[in-house]
Amino acid sequence: MTDDYEHYEAVVVGAGPGGAAAAATLARNDIETLVLERGTDAGSKNVSGGLVYAEESSPYTIDDLFPDFREEATDRAVSEHYIHNVAGRSVKTFDLHDLHHHDTEWADAVLRRKMDSWLARRVHEMTRETGGGLLTEVRVNGLLREGGEIVGVTCDEVDPIRADVIIGADGVNSELARDAGLMDWEEPEEWFQGVKAVVDMPEGAIEERFGVDEGEGVAHLFSGDLFEGARGGGFLYTNDQSLSVGTVFHLDSIAEERHEPQELLDNLLTHPLLADWVGDEYTELEYSAKLVPDSKKVAHPSPHRDRLLLVGDAAGQMQAQGPIIKGMNHAVTAGALAAEAFVDAKSRGDTDKAGQHYESKLETEGVMDKLRPTRYATLGKLGELGPVDSLSDALVDSPVGRLGVGLLGDSLERLYNSPFLVGMLPDTKLGYVTLPTVIAEELGEPVAGENTVEPPELDDRIGDLTYDIDEGNPHIELRDNSFTASGTAVTACPVSAKDFGGGCYRDEYVTANGGEEHVVSLDTQPCVECGTCAVVADTDWTHPRGGKGVEYKQG
Amino acid sequence: MRSVVLTKGVPDFREGQVSFDEDGHLERGKTPTVMNPNDKHALRAALQTKVRNGGTVSLMSMGPPGYMEVLQEGMEDVYADDLYLLSDREMGAADTWATAMTVATGINDLDEEPDLLFAGFKTADGETGHTGPQTEWCLDMPLITHVISMEVDEDEGTVRAKRLVEAEVDEIETVEAPLPATIVADPEFEPSYHRAEHRLKHKDLRERTQERAAEFGAYLDDDTDKEPTDWDRFTMWNHADLNLDPDYIGLDGSPTIVAGVDPIPKAPSEREATEIDPDDDGDMEQIVDELTPYAAGD
Ligand SMILES: Cc1cc2nc3c(=O)[nH]c(=O)nc-3n(C[C@H](O)[C@H](O)[C@H](O)COP(=O)(O)OP(=O)(O)OC[C@H]3O[C@@H](n4cnc5c(N)ncnc54)[C@H](O)[C@@H]3O)c2cc1C
Ligand code: SF4
Numbered sequence: 001m002t003d004d005y006e007h008y009e010a011v012v013v014g015a016g017p018g019g020a021a022a023a024a025t026l027a028r029n030d031i032e033t034l035v036l037e038r039g040t041d042a043g044s045k046n047v048s049g050g051l052v053y054a055e056e057s058s059p060y061t062i063d064d065l066f067p068d069f070r071e072e073a074t075d076r077a078v079s080e081h082y083i084h085n086v087a088g089r090s091v092k093t094f095d096l097h098d099l100h101h102h103d104t105e106w107a108d109a110v111l112r113r114k115m116d117s118w119l120a121r122r123v124h125e126m127t128r129e130t131g132g133g134l135l136t137e138v139r140v141n142g143l144l145r146e147g148g149e150i151v152g153v154t155c156d157e158v159d160p161i162r163a164d165v166i167i168g169a170d171g172v173n174s175e176l177a178r179d180a181g182l183m184d185w186e187e188p189e190e191w192f193q194g195v196k197a198v199v200d201m202p203e204g205a206i207e208e209r210f211g212v213d214e215g216e217g218v219a220h221l222f223s224g225d226l227f228e229g230a231r232g233g234g235f236l237y238t239n240d241q242s243l244s245v246g247t248v249f250h251l252d253s254i255a256e257e258r259h260e261p262q263e264l265l266d267n268l269l270t271h272p273l274l275a276d277w278v279g280d281e282y283t284e285l286e287y288s289a290k291l292v293p294d295s296k297k298v299a300h301p302s303p304h305r306d307r308l309l310l311v312g313d314a315a316g317q318m319q320a321q322g323p324i325i326k327g328m329n330h331a332v333t334a335g336a337l338a339a340e341a342f343v344d345a346k347s348r349g350d351t352d353k354a355g356q357h358y359e360s361k362l363e364t365e366g367v368m369d370k371l372r373p374t375r376y377a378t379l380g381k382l383g384e385l386g387p388v389d390s391l392s393d394a395l396v397d398s399p400v401g402r403l404g405v406g407l408l409g410d411s412l413e414r415l416y417n418s419p420f421l422v423g424m425l426p427d428t429k430l431g432y433v434t435l436p437t438v439i440a441e442e443l444g445e446p447v448a449g450e451n452t453v454e455p456p457e458l459d460d461r462i463g464d465l466t467y468d469i470d471e472g473n474p475h476i477e478l479r480d481n482s483f484t485a486s487g488t489a490v491t492a493c494p495v496s497a498k499d500f501g502g503g504c505y506r507d508e509y510v511t512a513n514g515g516e517e518h519v520v521s522l523d524t525q526p527c528v529e530c531g532t533c534a535v536v537a538d539t540d541w542t543h544p545r546g547g548k549g550v551e552y553k554q555g
Numbered sequence: 556m557r558s559v560v561l562t563k564g565v566p567d568f569r570e571g572q573v574s575f576d577e578d579g580h581l582e583r584g585k586t587p588t589v590m591n592p593n594d595k596h597a598l599r600a601a602l603q604t605k606v607r608n609g610g611t612v613s614l615m616s617m618g619p620p621g622y623m624e625v626l627q628e629g630m631e632d633v634y635a636d637d638l639y640l641l642s643d644r645e646m647g648a649a650d651t652w653a654t655a656m657t658v659a660t661g662i663n664d665l666d667e668e669p670d671l672l673f674a675g676f677k678t679a680d681g682e683t684g685h686t687g688p689q690t691e692w693c694l695d696m697p698l699i700t701h702v703i704s705m706e707v708d709e710d711e712g713t714v715r716a717k718r719l720v721e722a723e724v725d726e727i728e729t730v731e732a733p734l735p736a737t738i739v740a741d742p743e744f745e746p747s748y749h750r751a752e753h754r755l756k757h758k759d760l761r762e763r764t765q766e767r768a769a770e771f772g773a774y775l776d777d778d779t780d781k782e783p784t785d786w787d788r789f790t791m792w793n794h795a796d797l798n799l800d801p802d803y804i805g806l807d808g809s810p811t812i813v814a815g816v817d818p819i820p821k822a823p824s825e826r827e828a829t830e831i832d833p834d835d836d837g838d839m840e841q842i843v844d845e846l847t848p849y850a851a852g853d
Contacts, residue, residue, distance in 0.1 A: 006750055034751055124758075133755040159749050 322422025383426025
């Protein structure tokens with residue numbers, strides 16, 4: 001039977017930016033390439049903020065690989081970038097111009113369904129020429145091994161496929177990375193959780209409300225006291241005809257402090273600062289969520305095993321550069337470098353060396369240093385150690401600290417714009433909450449707007465999403481249903497909430513053995529496949545079969 | 556592998572499309588014609604054969620010239636290499652027997668004899684399920700009905716199919732027949748593409764057929780100088796082209812006599828209904844009063 005297996009020179013798993021970049025590079029080098037994507041359409045499973053950056057220092061940018069990318073697949077070009085420090089109604093805004101433009105060729109706002117499906121069409125045309133092509137609705141469910149060595153992939157929908165190289169570009173919660181033993185999903189500290197609402201805008205409203213020209217856009221970031229102390233922040237990006245408003249928090253903060261992610265998003269949506277931008281007519285087009293790896297902690301220094309090379313989120317290559325989030329650009333660079341590594345290895349007649357070549361390219365091209373900056377390793381981590389953290393937190397909030405903030409005044413803006421300093425900032429409450437709050441209190445002005453937005457309830461948000469339910473075939477199963485083991489998911493799951501019966505996770509008390517037990521139950525129907533409960537609950541977690549589950553129209 | 560798929564236009568019975576007159580009779584003029592929904596399964600089975608075994612898929616229908624749009628729909632929604640329409644006045648008002656005679660003659664006139672003939676499971680308007688089997692009888696081929704999956708063995712010259720036999724307990728029967736053969740696809744038909752290579756080819760063919768259908772559509776819409784009949788993938792035959800005697804086709808060749816069509820009267824509602832104005836407080840109170848006894852569990 002094994003002899004009957006299909007063979008392609010390269011199999012790319014996942015058609016996000018990482019997979020698209022890898023496949024395009026392989027195809028350009030005449031490598032027979034098959035791309036497998038689980039969504040009904042590329043992009044139908046994906047969420048980002050999202051600003052795609054093209055970095056000057058990067059060996060590959062997405063428009064190098066796809067020349068019409070900016071005309072066809074992106075929304076507005078973003079050249080203005082602000083961060084708002086918020087304390088109640090008090091807001092102090094810094095212009096992040098320098099940080100935004102540091103090493104930036106361009107940055108465009110994107111919606112993933114539009115972007116990824118456009119990329120996938122190009123990739124299909126290119127790879128089809130090589131004898132391969134791109135298939136949607138095929139989920140890779142594991143690695144094919146022979147004699148203990150990885151030689152291909154196994155799928156839900158098609159027979160196993162062998163390949164000389166497998167590019168794992170399957171994003172966060174990569175089942176390939178887990179199967180290969182390269183990543184685990186144990187520690188909430190290693191992940192962020194992103195939640196987003198895409199909000200409809202009437203024609204001309206973006207130009208008018210944000211003071212931009214057609215085709216031009218803005219980025220706004222938010223931190224301070226509007227997120228109930230959760231470590232992270234909010235964003236607002238302008239698309240062609242909509243806004244992407246979202247939040248990104250450290251998952252451990254969401255988990256430990258029992259935050260309800262959808263409520264934190266609502267805090268942002270209803271803040272007076274957003275009143276004039278969002279307007280009186282609030283139409284939410286889509287609610288979405290996904291985990292994001294923190295490259296500082298999980299970017300794998302050696303993201304390959306046998307014939308498998310991991311790129312993008314699958315390898316943990318998602319950089320939070322201070323408040324700016326860069327995942328898509330690194331996925332593109334890594335995808336192209338992995339492909340290039342295979343091409344090099346093949347030309348030297350030793351395709352087994354592709355992984356090693358890839359690893360050294362990540363080093364020499366400076367990718368690893370962006371993902372795991374050495375200055376964070378020494379200074380930032382130090383700041384995260386308990387006593388140091390609370391000391392600096394208390395210090396900033398003390399009269400002395402406040403005086404310092406007051407004296408620094410607007411020169412704080414310069415510090416916020418230093419890529420060196422933000423790369424060093426520890427992931428503590430200090431940077432996300434305390435400092436911005438103090439800045440807003442000491443230096444801010446009250447905002448005048450009255451925000452009348454009433455964000456939809458969770459059941460309406462779920463009701464507005466499109467699902468193709470795989471009846472009788474849940475993709476997540478609870479291994480331990482005790483509240484102690486899995487109860488965190490009731491609040492942390494972005495489509496569940498305490499005392500809400502229509503979500504994925506619910507908790508209840510049952511009588512057993514004469515006593516009362518606190519347990520949770522799981523219904524995967526409303527699941528948006530964000531990955532949160534793979535980390536915070538005790539589950540057997542997989543993605544749904546090809547084409548099943550949630551289908552994002554915006555992404 | 557040469558496959559021929561038979562299709563028919565039927566009134567679009569979907570909600571919002573179909574119109575009935577006061578007596579409950581279908582108003583043909585006001586109801587759009589679409590491809591018989593079950594024929595999609597026959598086309599899907601033919602497409603699977605093309606993907607896995609190569610060859611061509613021809614889509615054939617007998618009916619008025621307006622059926623060109625039905626053929627276009629089949630081409631666009633599933634797949635067809637070329638289209639055949641058997642059409643003229645003499646063929647009109649045929650029953651299933653006269654239709655089968657005409658269609659079988661059309662098939663015999665193709666320049667290459669089909670290996671597989673596909674038909675959908677009964678039409679949405681007549682619901683007889685006769686035409687496929689009768690055509691097969693005229694052509695003297697083995698017939699496999701209620702097919703839910705199939706596979707062609709070209710070396711052996713056979714087709715092996717699974718059929719859904721509905722009984723008290725549904726059974727799945729596996730049968731084999733020599734080619735050429737007729738396949739009646741069941742609505743439960745599931746094509747199987749277990750190799751990436753097949754899925755890629757499927758995707759290519761789907762793209763190609765959609766381009767073709769759009770091109771044909773442009774001809775139909777008079778968007779080009781060409782007439783649809785000049786389109787090289789479309790053939791229209793009348794009874795003379797097929798050398799058919801008008802006495803044996805159309806209304807004259809139809810032994811079936813429809814003695815009458817009775818609309819099925821709607822069952823009268825057994826419950827009484829009261830209309831309530833939700834803005835009227837009195838009305839709302841009445842509901843509460845009526846529901847209260849039930850709330851108590853009585
Ligand atoms: C709220 C939020 C905001 C963000 N903001 C930004 C931003 O502003 N800028 C930025 O650059 N980044 C941002 N990111 C991060 C960015 O989205 C990711 O880093 C990026 O998408 C990673 O690309 P990728 O190609 O590695 O993976 P993905 O884009 O996740 O693509 C993976 C693909 O693989 C497919 N797949 C997964 N498993 C399988 C399987 N088993 N079989 C087949 N297919 C499979 C998926 O369907 C998907 O199409 C944000 C993320 C979130 C959640
Ligand atoms: S069930 Fe798990 S994966 Fe699904 S949305 Fe909730 S937390 Fe995310």
